[in-house]
Amino acid sequence: MIVGVPKEIKNHEYRVGMVPGSVRELTNHGHQVIVETNAGLGIGFSDQDYINVGASIQKNAAEVFASADMIVKVKEPQAVERAMLREGQILFTYLHLAPDLPQTEDLIKSKAICIAYETVTDNQGGLPLLAPMSEVAGRMSIQAGAQALEKSNAGRGMLLGGVPGVAPAKVVIIGGGMVGNNAAQMAVGMGAEVVILDRNVNVLRRLDAQFGNKIKTVYSTAEALEEHVLEADLVIGGVLVAGAAAPKLVTAEHIKNMKAGSAIVDVAIDQGGCIATSKATTHADPTFIVDDVVHYCVANMPGAVPLTSTFALNNATLPFIINLANKGYKEALLSDQNFLNGLNVINGKITCASVAENLGFEFVDPKVALA
Ligand SMILES: NC(=O)C1=CN([C@@H]2O[C@H](COP(=O)(O)OP(=O)(O)OC[C@H]3O[C@@H](n4cnc5c(N)ncnc54)[C@H](O)[C@@H]3O)[C@@H](O)[C@H]2O)C=CC1
Ligand SMILES: CC(=O)C(=O)O
Ligand SMILES: [Mg+2]
Known part of the structure; x- marks a missing residue:
């Protein structure tokens, strides 16, 4: 051939x-x-x-x-x-x-x-040809989010890990699959407070076994999602229904009510995004602001590395x-x-x-x- x-x-x-x-x-x-x-x-x-x-x-x-x-x-x-x-x-x-x-x-x-x-697909219910890029994008999402939180990028001016005597940022990860798990590894490593939402209890069990009390797992309902997103400094969108357009779990109303200078990284943007206000951006111009929330929505994140x-x-x-x-x-x-x-x-x-x-x-x- x-x-x-x-x-x-x-x-x-x-x-x-x-x-x-x-x-x-x-x-x-x-x-x-x-x-x-x-x-x-x-x-x-x-x-x-x-x-x-x-x-x-x-x-x-x-x-x-x-x-x-x-x-x-x-x-x-x-x-x-x-x-x-x-x-x-x-x-x-x-x-x-x-x-x-x-x-x-x-x-x-x-x-x-x-x-x-x-x-x-594979026999374990995974997506073997998406997984490696989700590992990369999940890990990158925290560095992209950390940058978005810097004041010069219109963020709150907050360090993810805080310092002794000053609280760390709250990172809310929606979707605990490959992207979510890898984002959590980086966020925990940087000392952030980490909450992961998923609607699959087995996914939450695996995360709990892996991270212990370094993260909080939350079953994803509209109520729980709203509560945590409104408290977040950084939201990572990592949900997927394989092959399908991503569900819009974070609404425009949520974005309006988030803290000024908070940030979202919608990794799921390649499937249309799981945040209502997301639109695909490029590495040349990766962020935009809606209602004082910094949005990073690059559809080919792994292309940067x-x-x-x-x-x-x-x-x-x-x-x-x-x-x-x-x-x-x-x-x-x-x-x-x-x-x-x-x-x-x-x-x-x-x-x-x-x-x-x-x-x-x-x-x-x-x-x-x-x-
Ligand atoms: N922007 C980029 O450069 C890249 C984007 N991606 C995208 O990231 C997304 C996530 O990919 P993976 O982590 O590999 O998928 P995955 O299948 O490993 O994980 C997705 C998780 O979302 C959860 N989920 C589905 N619906 C949910 C809901 N309503 N509420 C809470 N959780 C829900 C699932 O239970 C699953 O645990 C995909 O859209 C993928 O294409 C992946 C790599 C690069
Ligand atoms: C999966 C994907 O969209 C990427 O690697 O660019
Ligand atoms: Mg606001």
Whole structure:
């Protein structure tokens, strides 16, 4: 199979779909890999590094898209990239379709086979290709939040950990999954007062066992959420209903009633955000203010630490990339229900139930669509 790796074009996005080590695995399996020039430059890999492991270099994305049977990316394809997809071509990347009608319409039109990292599942109920980036974004959310609380950024001017004799900040984390757990690790490490809300009691049990009395776990009801959000200095939004648009748990009214200079980091923004006043921002201009609350809503947070993120992502995606290349998409997907859950769009049909439901499209069973 010919596998193509274009350079990422989203704002300040320096991750790359495959590092040279991953390319080497593919070329060792007899596949051909085409990499766009400078695709790895943001994390220190030159074209020569890719050539050394058997890749060939193309001078632009158009040539990569035109030649490849499968495109391996990081972020959802931008409009110019969507226009280059073709019928029968495999696209393997993050998609986040539920809150993104224009992208969904373009992928339908393309008739490509679009497999989303974020809806691939595992036997433990996890999301193995989302998890590494949620680890990164969860950890980053506390440093982003700490900065947002600085006075020069319109924050309250509060240090997360306080100092002896002065209370620490109250960090309220909504969603205790991968993002929430990693945010808690950092917030506890910095000495903040940490409260985590989740509506899954087993998640709360795991957090309790892990952190003991360093955090407080709270079952997430509208009442509990309101109580803690209104007391918070920093709110982290980390909820997810896999594949679906995020529920708006924090309302505009809550934001109005939060303390002036408090901050929110809505990590769930890539699924539309779990805070009513959120709108996606970029690394170039990451924050905005609503009712004196600093909002950080960057949809590709791990792009800021691409060296860590690219390797973490490749560690998870590589076995799936090899599987697709070795077996072809039909066999690779049909032989693994967890991988099949990643199939979002194929030949113009929506095969992810929550995407179809959120956007009002007909859902087609992926097995039927693949037959
Ligand atoms: N902005 C960015 O750069 C990035 C964003 N993300 C996003 O962060 C979000 C969270 O991802 P993960 O932590 O991996 O998901 P996860 O599935 O590990 O955790 C989500 C948690 O939310 C909880 N939850 C669902 N509905 C809830 C509700 N109504 N109230 C309270 N809790 C609720 C679930 O029980 C679960 O424990 C996703 O939208 C993901 O796409 C992930 C990585 C990077
Ligand atoms: C998951 C995601 O949106 C990211 O890594 O950018
Ligand atoms: Mg206010």
